[in-house]
Amino acid sequence: MTGPRFAALGDSLTEGVGDPVGDGWRGWAALLADGLSHEEVAFTNLAVSGAQTRDVLERQLPAGLALRPDVVSVVVGVNDTLRCTFDIHAMAARLDTIYAAFREQGAVLLTACLPDPGTMFGLPGALARPLARRQRAVNAVVHALSERYEAVHLHAAQGSWTTERAMWSSDRLHPSERGHRQLAVRFHQVLVERGVATGTAPSAEPEFPVPTKSASLWWLATAGTGWVVRRCTDLLPQLVTLAVDEMRHRARGTSGRLDLRAAHAVSMALTSLSVQEQRPEAA
Template sequence: MTVRVPREGRVLFIGDSITDADRDRADGADMGRGYAMMAAAWFTAAHPAHRVTFLNRGIGGDRVRDLRARWEDDCLALAPQVVSVLIGINDTWRRYDSDDPTGVEEFERDYRHVLGTTRERLDAALVLMEPFVIPLDDRQRAWREDLDPKVAVVRRLAAEFDATLVAVDAAFAAADTDDRVWTDDGVHLTPSGHALLAQHWLRAVVPDATPPAHPAPAATAGLAV
């Protein structure tokens, strides 16, 4: 399913450090240096007349519980027409580096809450991006035990909430190249990794083809300048 972005609409990217990508949080318009910035730039370059506003509210280290805690201020209050969510890898990672797991039931409960609240409060299209890991060693390959059920939750919620799913979990594995082209640590992306992520996002999002309510007047032939 393709998401159509209305003219002069607002698109919100929200999630963890992959979305954050070193954005200046004091500047509400800063898009960071990652896939969100790239997708916004490419969309705008291709469709400048649409005058779409893009916002980034990624915060490094966030889990889905953190997203739920700030959803009112960082999503609902901004009234976007498109909400793009990428969350979940920290819910897995903290199990392995801090012995602080997020159970699948808790993950689904909190994710379902933010989607349900959005459906109740906003007339917004939803884009759900799968969490992913690009394992560089056997230790990270073992993370799949924890991550795979969470990816399944995101897929199930996308179907339930009529959201567009961006299936990125397999995208990196499908590319026939060294995984270090995409990542230095298995989670955070290189510029090439962010570009691949942005490309997949852009395949799911297009401008609304509805003509503007007040089209510009046609140019007059022979008008002196």
Template sequence: MKFLALGDSFTEGVGDTSMVRPNRVRGWADRVAEVLCTQGDWQYANLAIRGKKIGQVINQQLDAGLALRPDLVTIYAGGNDILRPSADLDALMRGYDGMVRRFIEAGSTVVLFTGFDTVDSPLFNKTRPRTAIYNEKIREIADNHGAIVADYWRWREFSDLRYWAGDRLHMNEFGHTLMAYKVLELLGKHNIADPQWGEQINLPGLPELPVNSRGERLRQDMGWAREHLGPWVKRRLTGTSSGDTLSARYPDYVKLS
């Protein structure tokens, strides 16, 4: 059996640092693959690269993914488009529909992700209406083609700040671990993996939430702006991406342990 992961930073694994993995990240897809490869006869490829938008995933990952003839495909792209108010989500999601259709016609089982609900995020809550539109399109595509939906929007556990990295945009190792557990649980429900395999994911205890003074929170916000917001704005202004110099982490099938 062959598992292929497509998409952007969410699937590449940004926020879950590992100095011994390609691009120095691990992520939920690796963690799922480790269980599949260890417990069953699976192989794993991951073409996701941070910063990619829907059009780039279609143009750069679709044909390469089809050539790998996967049995199971996970796809998430759209977060970088949602952050751009000028992006035409209706047009982009028509391309997304075509991508899913081609994998389904090739005989793959496809898992799609809804976007995360940013209702509790002071920074990103203004993107919530666009995310809701994106999610409805995802559910419509899944209904039309028989794809499986991993409903990130409804997984409220991820609203806990302890699941998020310092950039406030990506999950940390705790978040990626929980996501791997949720995905394996979903695969078990659909008889793609053994329902017991999710127990192989060791969910670590979360650290206690710090109680910070107003001054400390202000210092943290200023540090975040310097370290993360400033470089992001610069990339937007210069038309560059954090993934421009990176390659797919696992362009061919491997077995992870």
């Protein structure tokens, strides 16, 4: 008897950045795969560092569908919030297409909402608040679509794990091995409750020693610096504009308008998807 097929789609979080094993990354999805069944699980990790929802839709989705997975995870969105091209309407449409495609194949869909990058980076309030607002919008869309497609959804945007330093790697954005294990354990628990996972739960305790401070600094000085520079080049000019707008609204006491504007955009994005879904029936 063969075990289930598990495909993981997404960005650096699912690729496993922060959980080094040998010359590569392991991550929560690989840890979870081992606990899906007592039989051998056919696990394929299609996630790529830096991926946005467009990349998942155009590149990872076709490959994922070809695998015809029994279980598929789609965890993506943080990189979208870090780009000047951020568009919650387009994001919602892409995620809707991705989720629908896998559910039509009968796959069990795994999704998650995530902490906002501004808080994790420890940015000043005027810079962090716009990113937090974007991430809340993404999470709201993921929540709504997860419910629509009956996904196994993990609420990972809040909780003590987001503030425990041991859960995060030196870049403060990707989980450490302990953090990746926490995600795997929590997903496994929900899957057991759904009757999907039948294997042994992943261990919550790290297998490898915590990287030394010098090793962490070396990573930041090499790969980490490049990672930050690539995103800052794209995001920084707009982020400064957003911060100025944020400070202007706070000075006027009208910050609530920004939250209302973001909430309205989410509502309109989801409404648009519902209208498109109803059109074929009305024809």
